[in-house]
Amino acid sequence: MSDIRLEGVTKRYGTFAAADQVDLSVTQGEFVTILGPSGSGKTTLLSLIAGLNRPTSGRIFIGGRDVTNATAQERNIGLVFQSYALFPHMSVLENVLFPLGVRKIGGAEADKLARDALKLVRLDGLEARRPSQLSGGQQQRVALARAVVFKPDILLLDEPLGALDRKLREELQVELKQLQRTLGVTTLLVTHDQEEALSLSDRIMVLDKGRTQQVAAPTEAYLRPANRFVAEFLGIANFVDLPDGRQGVVRPERVRLAGEGQGKAARVIEAIYLGQMVRYHLALDDNRSVVVAVPFLGTAHAPGERVSVSWESADVWPVT
Ligand SMILES: Nc1ncnc2c1ncn2[C@@H]1O[C@H](COP(=O)(O)OP(=O)(O)OP(=O)(O)O)[C@@H](O)[C@H]1O
Ligand SMILES: [Mg+2]
Structure with missing residues (x-):
């Protein structure tokens, strides 16, 4: 009812x-x-x-x-x-x-x-x-x-x-x-x-x-x-290009962060401690920015460090 x-x-x-x-x-x-x-x-x-x-x-x-x-x-x-x-x-x-x-x-x-x-x-x-x-x-x-x-x-x-x-x-x-x-x-x-x-x-x-x-x-x-609008209003949204020309959004928690050479190359711009999580603001080689959130496990990447990022296509949602 x-x-x-x-x-x-x-x-x-x-x-x-x-x-x-x-x-x-x-x-x-x-x-x-x-x-x-x-x-x-x-x-x-x-x-x-x-x-x-x-x-x-x-x-x-x-x-x-x-x-x-x-x-x-x-x-x-x-x-x-x-x-x-x-x-x-x-x-x-x-x-x-x-x-x-x-x-x-x-x-x-x-x-x-x-x-x-x-x-x-x-x-x-x-x-x-x-x-x-x-x-x-x-x-x-x-x-x-x-x-x-x-x-x-x-x-x-x-x-x-x-x-x-x-x-x-x-x-x-x-x-x-x-x-x-x-x-x-x-x-x-x-x-x-x-x-x-x-x-x-x-x-x-x-x-x-x-x-x-x-x-x-x-x-x-x-x-x-x-x-x-909803993607941006409800938190941090990474926008990525999809093969069909549309854009997709992937959330910071869904981006995988790894050492250099294991995905798209990126550079750490800023590391922000959020208690249990660390949020990294990264720059890709084409200068696009990506935000990643990972659990804080005692050590963190420093600004300037080279890392790499990747994401599953299932975690990218097409938006208009
Ligand atoms: N009595 C009124 N006369 C003219 N405009 C009004 C009147 N009451 C509200 N508005 C306008 O309607 C719009 C929506 O107002 P509303 O108070 O519903 O916003 P809100 O989402 O509650 O915002 P906030 O988060 O600031 O409380 C605003 O642009 C406001 O200026
Ligand atoms: Mg109000």
Whole structure:
């Protein structure tokens, strides 16, 4: 069953299309990430699905029901934005109770739901605090608890971890994934962090200039990008000529690095340590550059060293 369905959704501001003929089907319980550069229309799409904004044309269905003209309240959607937007004068518990009050749920039932939601995000014990007495990560957990407390059919997250430092972001990514799995809630996440998208999602949707470039499983989009834009947006792409005149893309992890004389001759320009991996920026003899990523095993090639590279034709994906 399709839980969210967009059919030809377009949002125009004057002649400019912030969303341009977007089609998407998200199934019940699925986690889909919308990925794209700044201004590509990610927030526009979420706000159209949430009912905060109306499309110029196209239809939006939730749970099979046409909600194109329904209000935000009629859609039962949990929302989290990049700025946590907690109520500063309310306690943590009051913040989480708020959406229940809006839905006329009160008393012991509301209290139990709110405390359960706070337990789910591991904030039990901090109910009486004000948002200003919490860390950024804790505030973001309150925002998550507030978004899921009323058991929404759909969770829409617009860069919810964007304001957090890298380590905290990685911790919360894991928690977010677990929360989503526990609740089984259909989730659309917006991010411009490629790694976040690749690691969290069942599928990703890549947007550029309001248009869908590809909707696919993360590994599929990474290894078999629909076009050059997706290839370059989802990480480092080596472009190589194919026998038929087209170009192909091969990822750095798929390039084999060997000593001199065992493939195409190359020279090390730069070696970059990434912890478990080393990334080499190499120049081929025709001056074309190739990027290779290999596990770091204690020693590395130095800039200026002669090496060689090769790749399997099966690891080269044709792009347009
Ligand atoms: N109310 C508006 N009036 C005119 N143009 C708008 C309006 N809202 C958004 N836009 C334009 O629509 C485009 C898409 O905006 P949107 O906020 O969806 O981008 P985004 O992908 O979320 O970007 P970011 O990663 O920076 O958040 C942008 O070019 C933006 O300037
Ligand atoms: Mg945005």
